[in-house]
Amino acid sequence: MAxxxxxxxxxxxxxxxxxxxxxFTMDANLAPFMRxxxxxxxxxxxxxxILGIISTSIVLxxxxxxxxxxxxxxxxxxxxxxVGQALMLLALMVIYAICLRPLGFLFxxxxxxxxxxxxxxxxxxxxxxxxxLIAALGVWYLVQQVLGIYMRPLPGFIGV
Amino acid sequence: MLEGLLIGLQTAFSIQNLLMxxxxxxxxxxxxxxxxxxxxxxxxxMIPVAIxxxxxxxxxxxxxxxxxxxxxGGSTSSILLNAPGVAGTVxxxxxxxxxxxxxxxxxxxxxxxIASFAGGTIGAILLMIFAPALSSVALIFHxxxxxxxxxxxxxxxxxxxxxxxxxxxxxxxLLGLIMATVGEGALxxxxxxxMGIMDLQSGFGFITLAMAMFALPEALFLxxxxxxxxxxxxxxxxxxxxxxxxxxxxxxxxxxxxxGFFIGVLPGAGATIASFLGYAVERNIATKDEQEQFGKxxxxxxxxxxxxxxxxxxxxxxxxxxxxxxxxxxxxxxLGALIALNVTPGPRLMIDEPQIFWAVIxxxxxxxxxxxxxxxxxxxxxxxxxxxxxxxxxxxxxFFTLMGAYIGQNNxxxxxxxxxxxxxxxxxxxxxxxxxxxxxxxxxxxxxxDNFSRAMQLYDGIGFIWERPMTLGLLVIAAILVVLPSYRAxxxxxxxxxxxxxx
Numbered sequence: 001m002a003x004x005x006x007x008x009x010x011x012x013x014x015x016x017x018x019x020x021x022x023x024f025t026m027d028a029n030l031a032p033f034m035r036x037x038x039x040x041x042x043x044x045x046x047x048x049x050i051l052g053i054i055s056t057s058i059v060l061x062x063x064x065x066x067x068x069x070x071x072x073x074x075x076x077x078x079x080x081x082x083v084g085q086a087l088m089l090l091a092l093m094v095i096y097a098i099c100l101r102p103l104g105f106l107f108x109x110x111x112x113x114x115x116x117x118x119x120x121x122x123x124x125x126x127x128x129x130x131x132x133l134i135a136a137l138g139v140w141y142l143v144q145q146v147l148g149i150y151m152r153p154l155p156g157f158i159g160v
Numbered sequence: 161m162l163e164g165l166l167i168g169l170q171t172a173f174s175i176q177n178l179l180m181x182x183x184x185x186x187x188x189x190x191x192x193x194x195x196x197x198x199x200x201x202x203x204x205x206m207i208p209v210a211i212x213x214x215x216x217x218x219x220x221x222x223x224x225x226x227x228x229x230x231x232x233g234g235s236t237s238s239i240l241l242n243a244p245g246v247a248g249t250v251x252x253x254x255x256x257x258x259x260x261x262x263x264x265x266x267x268x269x270x271x272x273x274i275a276s277f278a279g280g281t282i283g284a285i286l287l288m289i290f291a292p293a294l295s296s297v298a299l300i301f302h303x304x305x306x307x308x309x310x311x312x313x314x315x316x317x318x319x320x321x322x323x324x325x326x327x328x329x330x331x332x333x334l335l336g337l338i339m340a341t342v343g344e345g346a347l348x349x350x351x352x353x354x355m356g357i358m359d360l361q362s363g364f365g366f367i368t369l370a371m372a373m374f375a376l377p378e379a380l381f382l383x384x385x386x387x388x389x390x391x392x393x394x395x396x397x398x399x400x401x402x403x404x405x406x407x408x409x410x411x412x413x414x415x416x417x418x419x420g421f422f423i424g425v426l427p428g429a430g431a432t433i434a435s436f437l438g439y440a441v442e443r444n445i446a447t448k449d450e451q452e453q454f455g456k457x458x459x460x461x462x463x464x465x466x467x468x469x470x471x472x473x474x475x476x477x478x479x480x481x482x483x484x485x486x487x488x489x490x491x492x493x494x495l496g497a498l499i500a501l502n503v504t505p506g507p508r509l510m511i512d513e514p515q516i517f518w519a520v521i522x523x524x525x526x527x528x529x530x531x532x533x534x535x536x537x538x539x540x541x542x543x544x545x546x547x548x549x550x551x552x553x554x555x556x557x558x559f560f561t562l563m564g565a566y567i568g569q570n571n572x573x574x575x576x577x578x579x580x581x582x583x584x585x586x587x588x589x590x591x592x593x594x595x596x597x598x599x600x601x602x603x604x605x606x607x608x609x610d611n612f613s614r615a616m617q618l619y620d621g622i623g624f625i626w627e628r629p630m631t632l633g634l635l636v637i638a639a640i641l642v643v644l645p646s647y648r649a650x651x652x653x654x655x656x657x658x659x660x661x662x663x
């Protein structure tokens with residue numbers, strides 16, 4: 001089974017769960033006066049769930065034949081690509097999200113930029129360090145001073 | 161209309177807004193040139209900046225400038241490197257790259273700039289004529305028709321998705337609509353589908369979703385499969401075109417600007433389809449000798465897609481500004497930005513806030529002019545950005561997507577959502593699911609449900625569908641749009657099978 005049909009199967013599951021929530025769990029705690037309304041909070045989701053189940057089934061059962069074409073990036077040849085680098089960068093993004101508040105913007109950002117470039121194979125530290133520091137300071141200045149959105153610059157234990 | 165023009169001129173010619181146009185065009189050109197980053201990603205990255213400016217006219221002017229710049233920048237990398245930065249400029253590389261190989265890169269860039277300028281300007285004039293007319297018609301629409309119109313728009317986007325893609329585009333649209341129902345709606349004061357998670361109470365963030373759908377997968381694809389960005393280090397010179405060449409491309413530009421504009425107005429079509437169609441049409445109507453030249457460096461073959469895609473970009477503003485319904489991923493992002501700035505585009509926009517409407521149109525003229533005068537002499541230098549090493553580029557793109565999501569919500573959970581959705585979007589992209597319909601569905605979802613609910617309440621049930629002929633008509637059109645592509649594909653298959661049997 002091709003990837004697009006696997007995904008259709010997963011999405012069918014999503015639609016079924018969504019439909020279950022809309023059809024069977026939402027109406028129970030509806031206030032009595034709202035029951036007289038022609039439209040309930042669950043009406044629109046109910047329609048969507050049915051349409052979703054129909055269209056995912058069409059792809060899952062392969063009713064619509066699509067011509068095979070050569071995609072730009074082919075998942076069947078994933079092994080030839082830099083999967084490790086991509087996964088590392090995603091992991092870095094998650095770590096950045098977790099560290100942004102506790103460690104402060106300046107440290108997290110420069111670390112993210114340096115480690116990101118390092119992951120991609122950059123080894124010129126004398127270029128990487130200044131670029132990352134200048135970018136972190138510059139963006140912090142723009143966001144905090146020009147746009148006026150507060151971002152904690154330094155780690156929480158040092159101050160502000 | 162004259163009054164409106166004056167208001168627009170006044171707003172657009174303020175120092176701040178002029179700077180916005182210039183900044184937008186430059187940023188768009190720079191980033192649009194990088195292969196793999198389309199206008200949607202660039203606009204998504206720029207949105208937090210635009211929203212925090214607080215002035216809707218300035219924000220829209222900035223974003224529109226970025227949009228034009230991105231398309232223009234995309235054609236530069238198509239011509240110089242045969243690596244289109246934007247899907248809408250793929251057709252420009254058919255003849256632009258051969259010209260560059262023949263050492264006529266400067267001439268190709270000049271033709272591209274002139275054709276883009278003409279396409280954008282003619283498009284803006286048509287927009288000035290058609291938008292007010294269309295919005296006065298739209299004023300008689302009720303919520304029932306609005307609902308039906310959105311159904312038509314969404315079906316058209318699915319229908320134009322291409323052979324074998326209609327069902328996939330439908331799924332994506334529905335998924336977007338489903339995601340829009342998460343959180344607390346305006347009509348019912350109760351949280352829906354939040355699974356008890358507090359952070360989902362206000363629904364998914366639109367910027368987070370836009371970043372996750374476009375910028376993140378594109379950046380990841382650049383990591384997975386590095387594209388070769390090394391162009392010829394040749395000098396770009398001889399920017400001039402001759403009088404005979406100008407005469408040859410003038411009618412092409414005129415025709416394709418008109419055709420491109422009207423294709424751009426249709427929901428779901430847009431710059432990409434307009435440019436390919438423009439190229440095909442011009443090749444078919446060219447003389448035999450000229451047809452030989454197509455694909456080998458024909459100036460007509462370059463001028464056609466360039467004027468068509470810019471006119472289509474302008475055309476796609478018509479449904480956005482008059483009906484408040486975006487027809488493409490890019491205009492959907494613009495709509496999201498406008499809503500965040502407390503402006504609701506639609507037929508009342510021209511009456512309630514004429515300065516926004518007219519300032520945007522005026523800024524289109526200015527933007528096109530800026531692109532022409534600023535970029536022509538600067539092209540050789542701007543092209544240098546193609547030499548930025550990807551080791552630095554990619555971390556920065558990822559950082560800007562993170563920043564965009566964070567600034568919008570000031571919430572670190574949003575960043576985890578961004579990464580999660582980004583991974584899902586990459587998987588979907590692998591499986592050839594179109595991502596733009598999801599975002600369009602997500603943005604239209606709330607409005608669609610509101611209008612549906614209002615119509616249901618007014619008519620006390622589903623009766624509005626057959627009691628209002630216009631609603632019924634629109635819904636029938638929507639149904640035909642969805643069914644037609646698969647019917648035609650089936651018939652073509654039957655016919656092909658019959659021929660095979662006959663042999």
